[in-house]
Amino acid sequence: MTYRNVVSAVVRALAAETINSAGGCDFEPKIQGARQSGEVVGKEAAFLVDCMVFSRLHKNLAPAHWRILVAKYSTHTDRKHAAIAEITRSYQSSAPDRFRHCAIVTWAMPKLAGVEGKRSTNVLPAAWYEMDNWTDDPHPIKTQERWRRDIRRALETCVDHALTEAQHILEGEDLLVPDVA
Template sequence: MKYQSVLAAVVRALAADAVSGVGGGDFEPKVQASKLKGEITGKDAAMLVDCWVHARLHSKLIPRHWNALTARFSTHKAKKVEAIGKLVPLIATQAPNLFRYKAVTAWAIPPVKGVQAQSGREVASRSARDRADFDALTDAVRKQLAGESVADGEDRARREQYVKRSTDMIVLPAEFYDINTWDGQGLNRTTYWRWKKAIESVLDEMVAEALVSAGKILEDEGILMADAA
């Protein structure tokens, strides 16, 4: 199996992680056990390659590149939120910490048209439990950024709640994207937009660098199509 592009390989690998478990490590034995002759074909074979690519990229990419790709493209909620938390301290900006945190989160989880309610409230189909879970996770990230301690097992328990529904899409309330709420100083909107765009530019550059590095890894492994850019 070969991938048409680096981006396709990255997206498939990250999606495989959400479907099959941590790095897809438990997928191969399950597949093998289901095959009477031990032959893996079709979708199972493709999934194994995706899981292998996930493990390869995770081990070869530098942390900031891996976290940038995970934050931007992963559908695994707990790992996406974890990656966001690891990216935030890396962003040099004049913006205060809360603004930086929310800007990175909004970049990683952009609004989905038709999902956020125009009234500023979440759509009815999103449960209160999902919202509570996400709030708990983001609260843990904020505590870590502020240097506050998180009780042993607290963050892990919160993540495990999300892992159980890891393929669900994270939906933030519409009011989260109002940049006027990202800072309490009451500065003008032009300043806030300048901060936001600068943060997004750094993150986009990080993703571009990560894809270049990932491309070199995949090319060395011979799993990119010859004409892939």
């Protein structure tokens, strides 16, 4: 199996760990059952590759790169929250601590389309997305917007660096479709 791009590979790999037995993550029995009838193919093979990519990325990426990808793309709630907490502790900004934390959380868990974000379990209450609630001290709106913009820009830059490193790893494993242009 090969992936079209590095983002799809990262998203699939991070989603592989959240598939439960109701949905089909009973990894060992599926793979063993598929082997009994011959070669591992289809969904089982794709799932196996996703799990392998998860392992390779987790092992080979720098901890900061792994953390930023988990915060941005993971659907595993506990791991996502842990990654957000680590990023919040290590990220330096001129913004107050609470503002910085809220900006990072809302970057990692953006407000989604739909009524009150009911399309996803990883959405926050509406008040989280209002910058006025991010600090108790009065700061001009332009200052708050600059803080948020700078934090998000820096986080997206980190994501870009992490994806570049992930791409190198995946290319080394021949898991990306070569560009045909």
